[in-house]
């Protein structure tokens with residue numbers, strides 16, 4: 001936080017009162033930098049990460065700049081998604097709560113345009129909308145920008161990535177000349193700078209320096225884990241750290257769905273949020289998450305961008321982000337505004353380089369936590385077992401079972417021994433499972449990290465070592481293949497457990513059909529409906545070509561390059 005106060009910014013009493021009500025005691029750095037410039041009427045281009053308080057940075061000047069005696073639209077805020085439009089609109093409403101006769105409206109696709117039209121007719125001064133829908137209203141004449149004074153692009157880079165450039169430009173062209181423009185973007189790629197050049201007038205550039213990126217209120221942790229163990233680790237992390245509300249990030253929509261399905265099957269309240277869902281489905285998911293009926297939101301980066309939910313106690317990078325910047329966006333969802341949060345990143349042995357990049361970029365240390373030991377996991381299970389028994393004892397009807405056990409008692413066994421025997425039987429099964437679940441240290445990569453510490457930054461091993469290690473590698477059960485060095489491609493097959501396929505089916509089919517030696521087939525991860533197989537990148541195309549025309553266990557397959 002900065003040293004300046006909201007009072008020193010010379011804000012109206014209505015705004016100051018609202019800020020107090022909202023619990024904002026001091027401007028965030030981006031607010032301290034942007035608000036004075038905006039109050040002077042200057043154009044601003046701001047670069048800041050998620051969670052830095054951008055909404056109020058433009059919302060406060062909006063509140064101060066609107067003429068309430070005029071019922072025409074005076075400010076327009078463009079956001080990339082419906083969720084963000086709704087969220088920004090809600091934040092603005094809070095900021096404007098003591099400005100009477102000031103109305104805002106969110107307009108977005110997926111909601112009836114007539115309903116929005118009726119609301120517009122009542123007179124609103126601030127519109128928060130997605131570019132497509134705003135453009136739609138402009139074309140119909142239901143939104144007029146003749147009196148517009150301020151135009152905000154929120155998450156501008158994201159809007160361009162989503163293909164809204166044409167709509168945005170059309171809207172900017174529609175707006176009167178010389179209005180105040182405010183562009184906020186997490187990154188500053190060329191197209192943003194082009195928009196600035198074309199539509200902004202001598203803009204002031206405000207930026208959060210990289211050193212301010214990492215939020216000290218977030219405890220950043222990582223685990224080194226085999227990919228096959230991630231799901232088990234996730235469940236253990238949730239238990240060990242007593243997590244309540246969490247955001248879990250995957251890199252692909254498919255992974256989101258698959259993980260959500262597995263979590264639900266394990267009895268956890270998980271929901272997936274990604275771009276393939278309809279607006280209605282997305283709304284329902286967010287409602288469940290906000291309302292606490294689903295405590296795990298499994299999301300892709302795009303779907304979760306900018307979303308602010310209070311009380312998220314952990315962000316879990318189930319997949320390490322592809323881009324370092326995404327890491328900051330992701331973990332910014334927890335530890336917001338004065339609360340503390342945790343982030344957990346699951347790092348596969350091949351992804352250590354990415355983690356290093358993240359640390360370099362954020363100038364933060366991500367603390368390595370050792371995988372919980374078999375004993376810790378076992379203790380946890382035993383505690384849970386006792387808890388379950390307590391539940392049954394307290395809440396359930398046991399009569400039929402009591403009479404069953406009486407038989408044993410008449411044979412001379414006492415109840416303590418019977419109970420112990422039952423416990424043994426139940427736990428043995430469970431603990432057998434836990435043993436399998438015991439997280440293996442990702443060993444193949446250990447040497448690499450030591451080399452890395454001696455200053456060699458390359459993720460890849462020198463050529464000579466590759467074949468040597470390849471030969472030593474064996475198929476160590478549990479669906480694991482050889483440990484591959486060099487460039488690895490991950491293939492996606494549309495067959496999984498439901499099709500009753502095993503790792504050896506894939507191994508056999510791939511080696512048999514393509515002539516690839518077994519040692520060149522890496523990890524084989526089988527999920528319910530699909531499977532990932534690692535192969536050397538140089539062989540990927542050939543394998544896809546050949547396998548697409550073959551069958552595995554009598555079933556035709558669809559093979560493609562996986563997204564990560």
Ligand code: ADP
Nearest residue numbers: 024026027028050051052053054055056308337
């Ligand atoms: P961004 O758009 O940069 O991702 P938001 O505007 O969504 O960030 O703000 C993130 C969170 O921080 C919100 O919950 C918001 O209410 C809160 N917040 C913003 N500014 C302040 C402030 N000055 N003091 C306390 N909390 C703030």
Ligand code: MG
Nearest residue numbers: 054055154306
């Ligand atoms: Mg925002």
